[in-house]
Amino acid sequence: MPEALAILQKYWQHTTFRSLQKEIIDSVLSGEDTFALMPTGGGKSICFQVPGMMNEGICLVISPLVALMKDQVANLQNRGIKAIALTGGIRSEEMIDLLDNCQFGNYKFLYVSPERLQSDWILERIKNLPINLITIDEAHCVSQWGHDFRPAYLKISALKTYFPKVPFLALTxxxxxxxxxxxxxxxxxxxxxxxxxxxxxxxIAYMVFEVEDKLFRIQQILKKNPQPSIIYVRNRKACLDISAQLQTLGFKATYYHGGLTSREKDKNMQLWMEEKAQVIVATNAFGMGIDKPNVKTVIHIQLPENIENYYQEAGRAGRNGEKAYAVLLTSPTDIIQTENQFINVLPDKAFLNTMYVKLCNYFRIAYGEGINEEFSFNLHHFCLKYGFPTQKTFNAMRFLDGQGVLTLSQEFSEKITLQFLIPSKEVIRYTSLNPNDEEIILTILRTYPGVYEMQTSFNLPMIAKKSHHSEAEVLAVLHKLKDKEIIAYHSKNNDATLIFNEIREDERTINKVSKYLARQNELKKEQLQSVLNYVKKRNVCKSKLILDYFGEKATSNCGICSYCITLTKPKKDYNALSKKIMTLLQSEDLNSREIQEKTKNTSDDVIFVLQQLLEDDFLIIQKNNKYTLKA
Known part of the structure; x- marks a missing residue:
């Protein structure tokens, strides 16, 4: 395949194809529909970009991720390849110009979201383009059993009618x-x-450890492996907290989450990429397009939502082929917290119906009306008005957005950011002199511990509710603090825009989509159960469990995961340690770290024996994580 290799060398400066890339490109060039399953880091984009360059015409790429489309278009343009993405926020006149460029400007790649294809006039324009290949990226979105189902993907098959001789390439x-x-x-x-x-x-050594003090275990891991690391957490607050705690312990750490500005994201990313920071603490917003080969350790300190996400995030370790670690730290309370995080906030049909009716009433939309009406929308005010739980409401709205009933123009973001400019002792001094402001200020400080270090997104309705004051009273205090130069305060109107895509029909509207809701809820429960199985099964190779989930059978154990290394360790007699622990607990209650220090044993051995004693009903664990002898 000399021509393909020549293009690879000319534009990507690679001298050989990776595993399966050549075979996939051959299949596409021969006009065959092609399905390719290539795990993270496998080089999927080359599989359509090379044949797209070889054939006359345009390669149509359908992708659900705006950020990924922009990233790939920028990369292609940097290589001197003409590419365009029709993303959200582009006006119709500009869209017409872009499509004209595709038709007459010798462009090679056109990126669109599946939702864009539902616009009749855009589809009409695309039908008249010289399409040479149709690539469906993130193809699992077409499946109701996939972890990111997008109903708009179901309509992609209609392109077969307009381009019967053009091959489909499905990538996931x-x-x-x-x-x-x-x-x-x-x-x-x-x-x-x-x-x-x-x-x-x-x-990659997949490690699962049950620990009580996760920060202490992270400290041990990062000291043992001082190379670049990623720590995944569930929310923005944890990003700041863990990053700050690691810095206090002497590690160079930064953070990354969806609430940062583009400038802050780039700055923190560069600190880590250039290894001026050993570790980056991040939410799942971090990952798209990250290809740092020498990541030694990826640590998850909370249970992931599903194995798919975990595999992709863990797979950012060891891309240079050297041994790396994917560590999942769990504690006894994690299962309850995870169910609260993912399962208890799933909307059922009754909640979906109630929320939709209230939403229509909120904007005074009459029955049988509302189609194409557009509104500025603040999620927090809406939830506060009707007493709805915020996360459950957001999940319900996101579901209706996915079904095409509504369109949310952007993710919800706060209207206010603030940062304290004076030291904490001066803030305390101010509150003692201004007791009327004290409750509001202390609520802010308790809610946003990182507010001294950086501009922090501020949830006005939540702080008002927590401090037992009105929003107007909270705002008055903020303006006073700004005037006295105690805080830097910025306010901007960046509510979401909400568009109603259908007329209001209440239960009829919801009945049409509720079957998909039931399936998605069931799937999320199944996926979480798979995560729990991965964590709880202590007598099976962790790599085998992951392969089995994806339908792949492993013929042998990996030899390096947290289960496999127990097979190679010499068998220990834990009776002496067990007796020593029981003796210590006769004098006082202790946590596992205190027991470890007093017995001079490893944390793994101490945790193992404590679990045995708990299972044999000799001990109980108290709310403060201290162990006590059972009476």
Missing amino acids: ATATPRVKEDIITELGMHNPQQFEKSFARKN
Whole structure:
């Protein structure tokens, strides 16, 4: 395949193709529908970009991720390749110009979201373009059993009618056997060539540790492995907290989450990429397009939502082929917290119906009206007005957005940011001199511990509710603090824009989509159960458990995961340690770290024996995480 290799060398400066890339490109060039399952970091984009460059015409790329589309278009343009993305926020006149450029300007790649294809006039324009290949990226979104189902993907198969001789290339990094079958069926692919790269990452040691003091274990891991690391957390507050705690312990740490400005994201990312920071603490907003080869350790300190996300995030370790670690730290309370985080906030049909009716009433939309009406929308005010839980409401709205009933123009973001400019002792001095402001200020400080270090997004309705004051009273205090130069305060109107895509029909509207809701809720429960199985099964190779989830059978243990290393360790006699612990607890209650220090044993051995004593009913664990002898 000399021509393909020449293009690879000319534009990407690679001298060889990675595993399966050549075979996939051959299949596409021969006009075959092609399905490719290539785990994170496998080089999926080359599989359509090289044949797209070889053939006359334009490669149409359908992707759900705006950030990824922009990133790939920028990369192609930097290589001197003409590419365009039709993303949100582009006016119709500009869209017409871009499509004119595609038709007459010798462009090679056109990126669109599946929702864009539902616009009749855009589809009409695309039908008249010289399309040479249709690539469906993140193809698992077409499956109701996939972890990120997008109903708009179901309509992609209509392109087969307009381009019967143009091959489809479906790409995904994570698909179970059921999802794979769905992708092929729902996209209407004709006897596709199928290529699947193994999910096995032989250089990654998957580790699961049950610990009480996660920060202490992180400290041990980072000292032992001082190379670049990622710590994944669940929310923005944890990003700031863990990063600050690590800095206090002497580690160079930074953070990354969706609430940062583009400038802050780039700055923090560069600190980590250039290894001026050893560790970056991040939410799942961090990851798209991250390809740092020498990441030694990826640590999750909370249970992930599903194995798909965990595999992708863990897979950012060890891309240079050297041994790396994917560590999941758990504690006894994690399961309850995770169920609260992911399962208890799932909206059912009754809640969805109530929320939708209240939403229509909120904007005074009459029955049978409302189509194409657009409103500025503040989620927090809406939830406060009707007493709805915020996360459950957001999940319900996101579901209706996915079904096309509503359109949310952006993710919800706070209207206010602030930062304290004076030291904490001066703030305390101010509150003692201004007792009327004290409750509001202390509520802010308790809620936003990072407010001294950086501009922090501020939830006005929540602070008002927590401090038992009105929003007007909170704002008055903020303005007073700003005037006295105690805080830097910025306010901007960046509510979400909400568009109603259908007329209001209340239960009829919800009944049309509720079957999808039930399936998605069931899927999320199944996926969480798979995560719990991964954590709880202590007598199975962790790599085997991951491969089994994706329908791949491992013939042997990996030899390096948290289970496998126990097989190679010499068997210990834990009786002496057990007796020593029981003796210590006769004098006082202790936590595991105190027991470890007093017995001079490893934390793994201490935790193992404590678990045995708990299971045998000799001990109980108190709310303060201290162990006591059972009476």
